[in-house]
Amino acid sequence: MDLLRDLAVILLAAEAFFLALIPLALFGGLVYGVWWLRRHRNMPTWLRTTREYLLLGLSYVEQAMDLAAKPVIVVSRASATVEGWIHGLRRGER
Numbered sequence: 001m002d003l004l005r006d007l008a009v010i011l012l013a014a015e016a017f018f019l020a021l022i023p024l025a026l027f028g029g030l031v032y033g034v035w036w037l038r039r040h041r042n043m044p045t046w047l048r049t050t051r052e053y054l055l056l057g058l059s060y061v062e063q064a065m066d067l068a069a070k071p072v073i074v075v076s077r078a079s080a081t082v083e084g085w086i087h088g089l090r091r092g093e094r
Contacts (some may be wrong), residue, residue: 036042043051 037044039049
């Protein structure tokens with residue numbers, strides 16, 4: 001009976017291995033396909049055009065974020081300058 005139990009465990013482990021191998025092979029093929037498509041000479045024209053539009057949109061977003069952050073940075077810099085002056089004047093009073 002011990003021999004049958006051991007054989008059953010071995011067969012179950014082999015079955016689990018082969019069943020896990022199928023999704024691994026599918027995901028590996030998917031990753032390879034995406035990697036192959038990302039190379040610029042293999043990229044279809046519609047995908048290249050989409051990529052260019054996305055990069056253009058990204059540059060617009062970066063410009064907008066620069067404009068939105070600039071006032072905060074200017075105020076922070078001015079505040080730090082004034083605080084530095086005040087700290088320097090207080091140190092000079094002692």
